[in-house]
């Protein structure tokens with residue numbers, strides 16, 4: 373099979389980790405007889421530098437005409453002073469929205485060989501940690517009306533409107549319930565319905581969708597409690613569904629309890645098969661260009677592309693097993709390093725994993 377992949381390396385460690393993900397895709401292509409063609413496009417800080425725009429039109433067009441999009445990370449201190457629309461992050465939000473990718477799937481799983489990198493006590497992790505966060509990606513405060521203005525008393529004031537419509541909640545809840553059916557049949561919907569109107573609508577609509585899935589266990593949880601439960605008893609979660617900002621915050625928390633932010637991939641999906649696959653971590657400017665970054669989240673994102681984008685389950689399993697094996701054999705990048713293990717660089721980790729494909 374031939375697939376066309378638009379690749380956005382982005383900023384910071386983006387180019388390094390993407391190089392390793394492409395290495396793995398090529399190894400998969402060779403083993404299984406697929407042709408993966410890559411079209412490199414600009415987004416984020418580098419796109420601002422080269423074109424003045426964090427999301428050039430050409431990038432959107434090339435992504436829309438590809439089978440899938442692979443993304444590294446965007447952002448960095450160099451561009452931090454720009455106004456909202458001229459920041460690298462505006463490129464990321466813009467591409468998610470232009471491709472109508474409303475569902476962001478973020479699996480957090482504690483891999484056995486990384487148990488010692490997990491900051492939680494073993495009596496907590498012994499119960500297992502294998503959950504998926506289904507984050508709404510193109511609504512809420514990220515995309516609601518934004519204003520910075522001076523109020524009538526002369527105070528500088530800013531607001532971001534957290535807005536949701538019923539159809540946006542419905543479609544993301546359906547993704548969560550479908551996912552739960554393929555897992556452990558449990559959905560926890562996370563909101564702040566004791567304070568926010570948008571959450572009360574979220575609750576109303578999520579209950580309606582839940583009634584269409586009587587075979588799936590369903591409960592609500594307030595987001596502050598959820599943040600606490602994630603470190604107190606993460607084994608209680610199977611599929612978490614939540615709005616954009618809560619999902620952003622909780623997924624960083626969930627990643628840390630699996631050992632490192634450098635381990636968690638994500639898939640952003642819409643109605644069709646075109647998806648965007650990216651690690652959940654940022655561009656880590658402090659270690660950029662030093663060949664130190666952990667490429668595993670990017671590699672596992674490529675595995676998600678194979679699974680969800682190209683319907684290549686066996687190929688995806690092969691990548692995930694190769695990652696497990698590299699960890700089993702003791703290879704570690706700095707972020708997941710522990711005593712007695714072998715410290716490797718970003719590219720060495722990629723080489724090891726590629727050799728196990």
Ligand code: IPM
Nearest residue numbers: 446447461464465620652654
């Ligand atoms: C993420 C990131 C982005 C987000 C940033 C870079 C805009 O933190 O993918 O989680 O907040 O969605």
Ligand code: MN
Nearest residue numbers: 620621624652
């Ligand atoms: Mn985030």
